[in-house]
Amino acid sequence: MDPLTVAVNRDGLHTLEVPSEFKAAGPFAVELRNYGEAAHVHLNLDDRISRVARIGATNHYVEADERRLIDVETREASGWPADTVRGKLKVVVGHGQRTHYVDVTLDRSAAENEVRVDPDLATPDTERDEGTPPVVRLLPVVVLGSVAVLLAVGALFAAGTLVVFLGGLALVSALLCTAAAYVLFR
Template sequence: MTDSLAVAVNRDGLHTLAVPTKFEASGPFDVSLHNHGEAAHVHLNLDDRLSDIARIGATNHYVDAGESRTITVETRDPSGWPSDTVRGKLKVVVGHGQETHYVDVTLDRTAANGTVRVDPELGKPNRDPDPELPPLARIVPVVVLGSVAVLLAIGAVFTGGGIDILVGGLAIVAATLCAAAAYYLLG
């Protein structure tokens, strides 16, 4: 749906205008001219800021007595706007300059039909091959290696002779592996 700015021409007498002082749109909009009296020429002009992103096909519009006419103000693709919000003035003139009104126009591309712009990257699948492990699965290797180290140390205490050195060395290796696994998995 296109926003519409209503302009009443000759409602309060010959060459008079009734125009809102402010107007907001999210993109292209219409200027609806409603002539309540004698035929008239209505001129529409955009200031420099608005004319950077918008345009009117023709600036001079003849509106016959009792006639309504709609003029579309086209805008560039919002991605080409200098910012999300552009403010400027629309000049409305009747009777070849006898009456002039300025409308403060705000074009806000973020309000476009309530739509939300989504980054296309969000539609691509996640290529991360390292999914998060549940906490229990992360701690099982630490518990197993720690238990092996404790069993080897207990075995070294109850055994005698030259095998003590071998079992003690294995206990040190198991304890080192347990510490490395804990650092990697829990850190």
């Protein structure tokens, strides 16, 4: 959903441009766009709309040429007194020099038909996965496994203490092979 946009200082110091009405199905954002000098912008929801919605902070200092999004949170739909709640958002700039009201309509029945899409999904993924091909990742496992098999076969043909030594090497090689496979394929 598009935010409720408030233009600050576009036509001079302490001027406001706000829409006369705004509709939302649930939580929404107020976008403060400052086109001039730094300013304090005060946002306040009237009693009717504040039964289902709230703004975390009401006073916002907006730097020159800054754009800031202020979240307006809403209660769970089950806590609403009706499907549609109407009220006013008061927007004040310059410590009371200019005041405008926006008629806000929150319609929870519209939320059932609305599909929320994360804006980040519209941003293309510029990083390609340059991961190692699976064949190259398997190479250490194949090499260590082959060494384990060769040592085991060599142990069959050897005699004496060499058998114990080669058997131990085969066991260590098999353990390394298992550990490599675990690391590569988890």
